[in-house]
Amino acid sequence: MDANAEWEEKHLKEFTEKNGLIDIITDIHSEEDPPPTYARGRNKIDYILGDDHIRRAVVRAGAMDLMDGVSPSDHTMQYIDVDERILFGDDSFCPIMGYQREFRLYDVKRKESFKEKLVEIYKHQSIFERVEKLANRFEEKQWTYK
Numbered sequence: 001m002d003a004n005a006e007w008e009e010k011h012l013k014e015f016t017e018k019n020g021l022i023d024i025i026t027d028i029h030s031e032e033d034p035p036p037t038y039a040r041g042r043n044k045i046d047y048i049l050g051d052d053h054i055r056r057a058v059v060r061a062g063a064m065d066l067m068d069g070v071s072p073s074d075h076t077m078q079y080i081d082v083d084e085r086i087l088f089g090d091d092s093f094c095p096i097m098g099y100q101r102e103f104r105l106y107d108v109k110r111k112e113s114f115k116e117k118l119v120e121i122y123k124h125q126s127i128f129e130r131v132e133k134l135a136n137r138f139e140e141k142q143w144t145y146k
Contacts, residue, residue, distance in 0.1 A: 001047045021049040024080055025061045035063060039074040048078050057087035 005012045007023060016022070025048055026034050037046035048061070060081040105111055122128060 001049055003047055004045050006043050006045060007047075016049065020051050022051070022055060023047045024050045024055055024058055025063065025078060027055060028058060028061045035076070037063060037076045037078070046075055046078055048080050050080075054082070054087065057082040057084075059083050 003012050007013070007026070026044070034044040036042045037044045050058075058080050062079060064077040064079070
């Protein structure tokens with residue numbers, strides 16, 4: 001979670017307490033001061049949150065160095081490794097392989113279903129109208145939040 005807030009800040013504390021969440025990485029490394037999680041500061045403002053059940057399943061957790069992430073970022077990449085037997089209750093859990101989730105343009109039925117759902121969402125969210133309104137405001141050099 002890119003909270004952009006220190007752990008003790010009111011809004012973050014209220015959110016985590018209300019939802020029974022803990023900062024898993026800090027909990028695992030409780031003997032150490034947490035390292036900064038972004039380039040322009042010295043504090044931790046990014047978290048991997050979870051409940052006690054998830055915490056019990058974590059076998060390793062940490063943060064990579066600032067420039068070791070997938071793409072350049074001014075934040076460090078946080079990670080946790082979990083024991084899936086603890087997390088899911090047994091070792092029979094088998095996530096769907098990535099290739100089975102891929103969207104393929106040659107799959108006409110999935111493509112048409114996707115397009116129908118996309119149009120439905122666009123209409124429900126008034127995407128076309130909102131984009132047009134935003135473009136008009138841009139042309140008129142108005143602030144977008146008015």
